[in-house]
Amino acid sequence: SLGRERLGLSERPKKISLLQAAAATGQSLLMRAYEDAFEPLGIHVAQVLLTHDAVTDRDRYLHAREAIDELLKLGVVPIINENDTVSIDELRFGDNDQLAAMVCTLIGADLLVLLSDVAGILDDQNTRISLVRDVSDIEAFIKPPESDVGLGGMQSKVEAARRATLHGLPVAVGPAASPEFLGALMQGDDVGTLLLPAGSPLPSRKHWIAYTLKPRGRIVVDAGACRALEKRHSSLLPAGVVLVAGSFRAGDAVSIVDESGEEIARGLARYGADEVRMLAGGHSHQIAERIGNHAGDEVVHRDDIVLTKNGA
Structure with a gap:
């Protein structure tokens, strides 16, 4: 909002480029305010700008944690914000509350x-x-x-x-x-x-899967698969898949939902969306025959699944 006020904008811009310009203007004002506040205390501050795609990769996520840890060890206060100048809606943390929760769990x-x-x-x-x-x-x-x-x-x-x-x-x-x-x-x-x-x-790692990664698609599963996931913490097998929505690649996060559309879990897909569509309703021993490769018997392995229904 600092940049918005400096540019004389009465409301939050709807045009993406104008919103990004306001964010860029506000960043320098924000850091100046923090420097002025901490300087009398003899404390240095550092600006850390994050983007959502920078923490969806596990290695980059850990690198971000190490950088912030080093600042804290040096007695420097990191001022962490989302890099709104380059972020787009599909790859945003959401708001500063969500960013704060992510950073706290990160460090x-x-x-x-x-x-x-x-x-x-x-x-x-x-x-x-x-x-x-x-x-x-x-x-x-x-x-x-x-x-x-x-x-x-x-x-x-x-x-x-x-x-x-x-x-x-x-x-x-x-x-x-x-x-x-x-x-x-x-x-x-x-x-x-x-x-x-x-x-x-x-x-x-499971918190990262459920609350840092953004699902790239949805996998609709039948009642039997729902019970297996929720009661036995099983892997998701091809036989339980009813429908696939969205476009995702192997390794992407997906939302696993029941046939009413309610999310029951999130996980990392072992196969891409088109491959899962071809595997839906089949048996694990048919995977190589149906899609020409075999990355595992599961569509989503139990180690990569986090139950989310009712905050589980």
């Missing part, structure tokens, strides 16, 4: 703090909720954002909190306008809303 942070224009997460009576033990308990009364200036809103913060808590990371949501909030939070005072991890955290 193994102790706590994710999300700032809002209200005192914390409010229930359906507009009363602040102090503690949330399971994110799914509060999703019913979270309203979508009304503003078209930003991309965030409480709905986005709750989704970011889900991502973080599934990684075993606690999340605090509180008022950006209160200078005392962070200090009070660190002292353990009852401020904002604290969301706790529920259950065992997802391993880093």
Whole structure:
């Protein structure tokens, strides 16, 4: 929004090139503000601009983590933002709440703090909720954002909190306008809303599959395959595939949905979309015969599957 204001734009641009120009203008203003704030404390800052495609590759994801770790070891505060000048809608993190959740899981942070224009997460009576033990308990009364200036809103913060808590990371949501909030939070005072991890955290790689990668297509599976995935944590075999939507390559992330369209899992496809279409409904021993190669008996291996239904 800094760039938008500097350029005299009253609302968020809809033209992609103008939006990117505003982002480029705002980056220098943002860094100048951070430098001015930290300089009296003798602390250096560094700009880190990320794009979604830079973290979809596992090696690049780990390189980003190493770079941020080095900055922290040097006592430098990384100012992390999405590189909006080159990002496009299909390859965006979504908003800064989602970016913050991704970065916190990337570096193994102790706590994710999300700032809002209200005192914390409010229930359906507009009363602040102090503690949330399971994110799914509060999703019913979270309203979508009304503003078209930003991309965030409480709905986005709750989704970011889900991502973080599934990684075993606690999340605090509180008022950006209160200078005392962070200090009070660190002292353990009852401020904002604290969301706790529920259950065992997802391993880093599986969290990356489910919440960093963006699905390139959908694989619709039958009821038997749904049960095998959810109850026995099985691999997805060709026999359970009903339909394939989208265009993806071997190794891409895919959304696995039931016949009603509800997502039950995400995973990494062993075969491309056209190959999976040819394999649908068949048996594993027919793979080489049908498509001329054999990369495994599974369409998606169990080690590459993460259940997502009901936040599993």
